[in-house]
Amino acid sequence: MPEVTRPFDRENAGHDAVAVSAAAHEPDSLVAMPPPHSVWAAILRGLKGRCPRCNGARLFRKFLKPVDTCPACGQDWTPQRADDFPAYVSILVTGHVMAPVIIGLVQETQLPVWALATIAVTLALLLIIATLQPAKGGIIAMQWWFEMHGFQRDKPETRETIDEPVPEHLK
Numbered sequence: 022m023p024e025v026t027r028p029f030d031r032e033n034a035g036h037d038a039v040a041v042s043a044a045a046h047e048p049d050s051l052v053a054m055p056p057p058h059s060v061w062a063a064i065l066r067g068l069k070g071r072c073p074r075c076n077g078a079r080l081f082r083k084f085l086k087p088v089d090t091c092p093a094c095g096q097d098w099t100p101q102r103a104d105d106f107p108a109y110v111s112i113l114v115t116g117h118v119m120a121p122v123i124i125g126l127v128q129e130t131q132l133p134v135w136a137l138a139t140i141a142v143t144l145a146l147l148l149i150i151a152t153l154q155p156a157k158g159g160i161i162a163m164q165w166w167f168e169m170h171g172f173q174r175d176k177p178e179t180r181e182t183i184d185e186p187v188p189e190h191l192k
């Protein structure tokens with residue numbers, strides 16, 4: 022005997038289907054946190070190479086290549102225009118760190134010039150490489166926060182509306 026679906030069952034099945042399809046869009050392996058409350062919180066996430074919007078996934082797929090879309094929250098990162106600004110920040114930081122180091126090496130050691138130059142250049146290169154990605158992450162976070170270059174930053178109300186429990190009469 023074929024199974025008969027009563028209207029009441031069908032209605033429930035419909036709601037279940039909606040719930041399942043909504044759950045399918047929720048990435049369960051990646052934990053998305055609420056949006057940051059300030060530009061500094063967003064920049065901090067970017068500095069750590071995390072998604073500035075949700076902190077739930079990596080912002081970069083390669084050394085200086087950001088992901089197109091966040092796998093945790095779906096944020097589109099293609100509008101970012103960091104260009105060569107990260108390089109300026111990186112050089113500025115490296116210069117300020119290296120200046121006292123070079124002065125110290127020259128004053129406190131009797132190393133020959135070639136050794137001093139080798140140490141200074143190696144340290145400077147390492148510092149630049151170490152600071153480039155954090156600088157780019159922070160700049161992308163800032164551009165997103167201030168909605169530059171076509172970024173659309175979601176307002177907290179939007180998330181609350183989505184997460185709102187289903188009213189009793191609609192269950």
Ligand SMILES: [Zn+2]
Nearest residue numbers: 072075091094
């Ligand atoms: Zn995200």
